[in-house]
Amino acid sequence: MHEPSPVRPPLVGIIANPISARDIRRVIANANSLQLADRVNIVLRLLAALAAGGVGRVLMMPDREGLRVMLQRHLMRAQGPDATLAAVEYLDMPVTGSVDDTLRAAQMMREAGVAAIVVLGGDGTHRAVVRECGDVPIVGLSTGTNNAFPEMREPTITGLATGLFASGRIPAWCALASNKRLEVTIREPNGAVRHDIALVDAVISREQYIGARAVWKTDTLTAVYVSFASPQAIGLSAIAGLLEPVGRDERGGLAIELGKRGRCAFELMAPIAPGLMQPVPIAYWHRLEHAVPQRVQQHAGIVALDGEREMAFDKHDEVFVTLHENAFSSIDVAACMSYAAGAHLMRSGTGTGTGPGPGLPVPEFRTFTPQT
Numbered sequence: 001m002h003e004p005s006p007v008r009p010p011l012v013g014i015i016a017n018p019i020s021a022r023d024i025r026r027v028i029a030n031a032n033s034l035q036l037a038d039r040v041n042i043v044l045r046l047l048a049a050l051a052a053g054g055v056g057r058v059l060m061m062p063d064r065e066g067l068r069v070m071l072q073r074h075l076m077r078a079q080g081p082d083a084t085l086a087a088v089e090y091l092d093m094p095v096t097g098s099v100d101d102t103l104r105a106a107q108m109m110r111e112a113g114v115a116a117i118v119v120l121g122g123d124g125t126h127r128a129v130v131r132e133c134g135d136v137p138i139v140g141l142s143t144g145t146n147n148a149f150p151e152m153r154e155p156t157i158t159g160l161a162t163g164l165f166a167s168g169r170i171p172a173w174c175a176l177a178s179n180k181r182l183e184v185t186i187r188e189p190n191g192a193v194r195h196d197i198a199l200v201d202a203v204i205s206r207e208q209y210i211g212a213r214a215v216w217k218t219d220t221l222t223a224v225y226v227s228f229a230s231p232q233a234i235g236l237s238a239i240a241g242l243l244e245p246v247g248r249d250e251r252g253g254l255a256i257e258l259g260k261r262g263r264c265a266f267e268l269m270a271p272i273a274p275g276l277m278q279p280v281p282i283a284y285w286h287r288l289e290h291a292v293p294q295r296v297q298q299h300a301g302i303v304a305l306d307g308e309r310e311m312a313f314d315k316h317d318e319v320f321v322t323l324h325e326n327a328f329s330s331i332d333v334a335a336c337m338s339y340a341a342g343a344h345l346m347r348s349g350t351g352t353g354t355g356p357g358p359g360l361p362v363p364e365f366r367t368f369t370p371q372t
Contacts, residue, residue, distance in 0.1 A: 013109035017121035018065035053163015061105035161336035277289035
């Protein structure tokens with residue numbers, strides 16, 4: 001007779017980009033920069049909420065920008081609001097100060113068996129995590145410049161939802177959402193093939209070199225491909241969002257071919273960065289279907305992924321953009337908190353109260369029944 005395997009305590013990863021929101025768009029647009037102390041405060045709120053949700057231990061990506069040092073000062077106090085935080089362990093990995101840190105941390109967290117990875121950063125940071133996290137669900141907190149993928153949400157709620165899921169108190173069918181992504185493939189004449197992904201948008205530019213990574217000049221763009229686009233978005237996906245919105249949960253995406261001033265169907269004014277409105281010449285557009293490659297018409301240029309220049313190609317290369325549905329999982333914070341309320345997950349102990357106080361309306365009694 002085999003002894004039952006011990007249940008491992010829930011483990012969550014935290015990847016906090018200490019330098020997100022410092023790109024050139026912060027210079028050319030009227031946008032704030034999130035200071036290091038603000039990021040530490042976000043992590044502290046996450047740790048408190050994760051502990052309340054049943055997670056006693058987290059793995060964090062180390063950095064050399066000062067976030068780790070400042071956070072440890074708080075964790076060493078172990079008193080007041082810091083007394084009930086989840087314990088922090090740092091990954092044993094080299095720190096380069098580049099995106100390689102995020103890629104390596106996501107891989108190590110996946111191999112360590114984390115139940116979820118909380119990501120603090122912009123679209124670029126989340127894209128790097130998705131490249132390496134495999135089947136591990138992510139949950140995002142927006143700390144970048146143009147953020148279409150991570151939501152603007154109080155970290156306490158995000159941490160609580162993540163903790164309740166990681167500890168098994170919220171089932172996957174309720175907690176997890178499926179996400180689309182774009183895959184960019186460049187085929188070279190010698191047979192070499194390069195691949196990369198975008199969570200929100202892949203943009204083609206006539207520029208011939210990478211230079212500053214962030215993209216903000218619309219007069220160099222020739223095409224925009226999006227997996228989803230909201231009319232309330234900031235960034236390059238806002239072009240699609242104001243042209244023909246595509247929901248996160250909606251099937252398909254959108255491909256837009258851009259023209260030049262005087263040689264287009266019309267110009268669309270779009271918020272390319274916080275406080276930065278620019279006209280975009282629209283030629284035509286069409287819907288993207290799942291797993292159907294789209295051949296890029298531009299013969300040489302740059303591919304920007306989620307707002308950052310990443311891949312260069314020349315006239316001899318073939319470039320394709322393909323939309324993939326059900327590509328990776330994320331935690332649906334709103335769904336988690338609705339489940340927590342209906343299943344009374346945050347109630348404890350027994351009290352003597354039997355209902356509302358004098359003069360208060362009696363609420364309708366409802367029994368929560370999980371869906372199957």
